[in-house]
Amino acid sequence: MEGELYSIGKVGEICKITKKALRYYDKMGILSPDKVADESGYRYYSKRNLLAVPVIKYYKQSGFKLEEMKDFLKGTTYDFFDKSFRKKISELKDLDKEINLKIRSVKDWHDLIVEAQMVIENNVCDVAIKYIDNRTLTFLDQDFEYHYMDSIINIEFNNYIDSIDNAITGPVIICFPSFEDKINGKCNKIRIMQETILKIKEELSVEFGGWMVATCYHIGGHETINETYKKIQDWTKSHGYICCEESYERYVTDYWTTENVDKFVTEILIKVKRKK
The missing domain is CATH 3.20.80.10 (Regulatory factor, effector binding domain)
Known part of the structure; x- marks a missing residue:
């Protein structure tokens, strides 16, 4: 349901993510709960927020750090995406060279x-x-x-x-x-x-x-x-x-x-x- 809220435990169960990670995302300003209960401090997430988890996972898979995701998740221009993605591709190519060098060195030895x-x-x-x-x-x-x-x-x-x-x-x-x-x-x-x-x-x-x-x-x-x-x-x-x-x-x-x-x-x- 559109208005339904999910507990942090339920979000972890549905999205296969730990409570520790969700709390850290909140701390970093990446994914914050829609509601925090006053007395218990329990965190609750809407379905819309729930759907941000697969996006975050994909950014992580692509090599982006949490700090780099903030603007993407908030919504930004295609020009910003273009520049950010080009920069990341360049970084990953350098990393790929470094890893291949290490693999070659270890394999030859x-x-x-x-x-x-x-x-x-x-x-x-x-x-x-x-x-x-x-x-x-x-x-x-x-x-x-x-x-x-x-x-x-x-x-x-x-x-x-x-x-x-x-x-x-x-x-x-x-x-x-x-x-x-x-x-x-x-x-x-x-x-x-x-x-x-x-x-x-x-x-x-x-x-x-x-x-x-x-x-x-x-x-x-x-x-x-x-x-x-x-x-x-x-x-x-x-x-x-x-x-x-x-x-x-x-x-x-x-x-x-x-x-x-x-x-x-x-x-x-x-x-x-x-x-x-």
Whole structure:
């Protein structure tokens, strides 16, 4: 009935909303009862007010805060609606980018953890030949002093990423100009590389992949990684391959993920070609 009033409990029951929310709406000036009993303080709502609840729910669903709804609910111009809705669309698009960035970051890190688990559980330490898909990475050339932790959790590189307004994801990859110099303790220059989430300018990027490599996982600390390099060298010689000078270390799990160096997983990649 048009003149019928509904108690706050009945409104909650009909509209599937809590009394606490209705009281808060009243406090915020969003939805006030039509009548408040003098003695009991009970709140009563008309059918017209009742119908405001689905509208409020839809505004909330659309991302509007209670403060932003006030003018909409009181009635305003289409021009005001237009400007307000355009602003909200822009805000939500920015929020969508931020959420997608976070999802991508977590997913890529999770993928590395799963990869490391599979490598360790199955003791995958055999040398293999495989093709590396081409991808675009950002990079920074640096000095190298065999301090792996400083190179992998790299403050200078992270500051650089901040300076170009980007975000990184996936494994850290380090390129060593000469793997023989590297394993002999003579390497003093490296190129640290990682994938960016946002588009990167061409002059700030480098192509990685598009070639065949001899690859082998190394399980454990980086101090013993030369053993895996030696394994790759011996395998390639006995299988008719020639190793190129550059090598890459792809850090699947490392200091970013665990303090237990025995659980570190590093993939070593060396470009190869067949002996003629």
